[in-house]
Amino acid sequence: MSLITLTTDFGIKDHFVGAVKGAIYSELPDAKIVDITHSISPFNITETAYILKNAYKSFPKNTIHIVGVDSELSVENKHIAILLDDHYFICPDNGLISMIASEIQPTKIVEINIHNHISTSFPVLDVFVKVASHIARGGSLNVIGKEITDYKKLIEIQPKTNQRQTIIKGGVLYIDNYGNVISNIHKRFFQKIGKGRPFVVSAGRYRFKKIFNRYNEIVDLTLPEEKRQYDGEKLALFNSAGFLEIAIYRSNLGTVGGASTLLGLQYRDTVTIEFEEIVKPEFIPIT
Known part of the structure; x- marks a missing residue:
């Protein structure tokens, strides 16, 4: 069969x-x-x-x-x-x-x-x-x-970095059924360029200094359940496919709306990650 x-x-x-x-x-x-x-x-x-x-x-x-x-x-x-x-x-x-x-x-x-x-x-x-x-x-x-021996390459699928490797410039690749915005920046590329440095993710007018691996990681489980009001919170995470995603926690397209609508992000919009530049100390020779 x-x-x-x-x-x-x-x-x-x-x-x-x-x-x-x-x-x-x-x-x-x-x-x-x-x-x-x-x-x-x-x-x-x-x-x-x-x-x-x-x-x-x-x-x-x-x-x-x-x-x-x-x-x-x-x-x-x-x-x-x-x-x-x-x-x-x-x-x-x-x-x-x-x-x-x-x-x-x-x-x-x-x-x-x-x-x-x-x-x-x-x-x-x-x-x-x-x-x-x-x-x-x-x-x-x-x-x-x-x-x-060859096939056509889709250049926009691949994110880019600058010469000093302080910035990754990517873009919106896909918007899923929940309105979540998926970029072309993969976790492996992020780790390769970032090398553990502090960073800021910029998507539209929004900034993120933390990237989660699961949606519910945004919830502070140390708080009593009645104080956990996270529905509608925006977050950045690496999704199950390993790509950087901008999402709204427990978004509802019929009421609250998804990240694409609420954050004004559309297909091909720019998503960037800026890493803290490592400044090497200058050594002054002793004379």
Whole structure:
């Protein structure tokens, strides 16, 4: 039985998702299809990269991941199939794979070339499904495309630091279902640059001097329960995926609102961390 996942910006109102699933079952009646999400913001590549990176690792090896976001074929947006971390990804070469491939080198990449025999305005249905079915039957990647060695990099996924390594400059990568604002600054990068130095996180007009590892760490458990009034408090933390997140504790989008709304933070807004600079003492030679 083949396991195939779908990640798209199709939504669920239209026929697109149903048509793709129907085409897969027509090719592979025993396939198992899992929806990662169909609620990606339209054409949002970085959002796709973040969700896919954090979802695919939970699936077994040899899972086939079809990614349909910004998938229209063009000279600048080719289609690729990748074997990476023992998983197969069928997707446009628009940079979305770079968040995963930045940590794990792909085993093989091919540029899909079966378009020569297919005229389509719906490549996820007409091309990606055929490629996934070929892989599921044990077919070689070389049959559906020519091997290439590189893929498009998404530069905005990577945070930057200055020469003195006193500042990390990142940005808002994703806003989740709770309205929490997730940056592209990973805990490993923070620790590598910061080296334990005091710091200030700046997000919009707000400043944070502490980063938590869990939401409820903001609660002072030494206080009596009736005095713990932390709902709606803003905090910075490293989320379960290891990325720096700005959140509102126990936010409710229907009443209080999330961090994105209350703090005025949106996709691509700047998030910076400024570290205390270590000043080396000057030694005056004794004469």
